[in-house]
Amino acid sequence: MRNDLNLQQLAEASIRLITWNQHERGAYTASPLFPHYGFGWLRDGSFIAYSMDLSGQHESARLFYEWVSRIVDRKRPHIDDLINRKQRGDYVERHLFLHTRYQLDGRDDDHSEWGHFQLDGYGTWLWGLCAHLRLTGHAFIPEFFRKSVDAVADYLQAFWEYTNFDCWEEYSDFVHPSTLASIYGGLKAVAEMDGRDELLPLCEHIREFLLRHAVHPDGYFAKAIRPLYPEGRVEYEIGYDGVDASLLWLCEPFQVFGADHPVMAATIDRIVADLQTSQGGIRRYVGDTYYGGGEWLLLTAWYGWVALAQGKRVEAEQALAWVASQADQLGRMPEQVPHALDNRDIYEQWVDRWGPPASPLLWSHAMFLVLFHRLNARNTP
Numbered sequence: 001m002r003n004d005l006n007l008q009q010l011a012e013a014s015i016r017l018i019t020w021n022q023h024e025r026g027a028y029t030a031s032p033l034f035p036h037y038g039f040g041w042l043r044d045g046s047f048i049a050y051s052m053d054l055s056g057q058h059e060s061a062r063l064f065y066e067w068v069s070r071i072v073d074r075k076r077p078h079i080d081d082l083i084n085r086k087q088r089g090d091y092v093e094r095h096l097f098l099h100t101r102y103q104l105d106g107r108d109d110d111h112s113e114w115g116h117f118q119l120d121g122y123g124t125w126l127w128g129l130c131a132h133l134r135l136t137g138h139a140f141i142p143e144f145f146r147k148s149v150d151a152v153a154d155y156l157q158a159f160w161e162y163t164n165f166d167c168w169e170e171y172s173d174f175v176h177p178s179t180l181a182s183i184y185g186g187l188k189a190v191a192e193m194d195g196r197d198e199l200l201p202l203c204e205h206i207r208e209f210l211l212r213h214a215v216h217p218d219g220y221f222a223k224a225i226r227p228l229y230p231e232g233r234v235e236y237e238i239g240y241d242g243v244d245a246s247l248l249w250l251c252e253p254f255q256v257f258g259a260d261h262p263v264m265a266a267t268i269d270r271i272v273a274d275l276q277t278s279q280g281g282i283r284r285y286v287g288d289t290y291y292g293g294g295e296w297l298l299l300t301a302w303y304g305w306v307a308l309a310q311g312k313r314v315e316a317e318q319a320l321a322w323v324a325s326q327a328d329q330l331g332r333m334p335e336q337v338p339h340a341l342d343n344r345d346i347y348e349q350w351v352d353r354w355g356p357p358a359s360p361l362l363w364s365h366a367m368f369l370v371l372f373h374r375l376n377a378r379n380t381p
């Protein structure tokens, strides 16, 4: 135990930290004290906003969703251009796709080497926005968000099948089931909120696609699949043999599959078997080299969220307690902790290069809050 704060105090500290690190225009800084993370990510931000909604901080969440909406409004002509290029059969260079993160004031991040083409954040934003609107009493999508929601839905419908960087900003030549889950969750939420039934067949298609192409012979969803193009056709093979903890998203929150679906259940079992350490934390995937592949707080909280969906309350409480025990005396939660590393040398190399792992990481705080609220009030959407 690195702190003597109770869960309630940690929840209050988390809300304060998130609030203090929200830019006046709405972006959440991924990590204020880690120079490489001084941007606003759609992925981190949408889950952070969701946690703020669950904490009753709707104004903060609204500011974030509006920040993204303004960026997307500005990009509408560019999105149309990308879709036209695709329809004409032109090759679209990767750097032209929408970025995964923006400067805090909304400007593009054009000057850094980053794996910018990542689709998951856009699906997650749609999902999070719809959750926000429902939680704040909206029965339909307000005019302010109309243009951006349509633009993102068009973008995802056009490019969902493209290879792109995964949620860890790696493996850009693969298709990632967790990314597909985000797209499914986003489009489904819009279909339901907006009565846009024409989006439902693609959601169903993504679900079938996952079952057809992403199930490992041993019966679980694989971390990544690779497209092959024999004789002009497209086929898929398993691109990475094992699981990735982000596969939990297929269950919560995007609900592509219930926790009791046989392939989902086998995936969760495999995540516990391969990625949970003896300390109780969850790693991203076997072979992760980022800071030596430590235990991630946000993924451990995620496992708790899914364990709750499986009716395993004790495991969910243990996961919350483990996350809480990783906060420092001021309640700050890091991205990952190096307590159970196979190879400490790689960790030290990263520390030499970039300093210790990011802390506080707002997304860690967010997932702590989500699990905290899930355990305390089970009726949240």
Ligand code: BGC
Binding pocket: 030, 037, 041, 043, 044, 167, 168, 169, 363
């Ligand atoms: C993670 C991403 C995350 C970003 C900012 C990266 O290291 O792989 O998932 O969005 O940090 O937190």
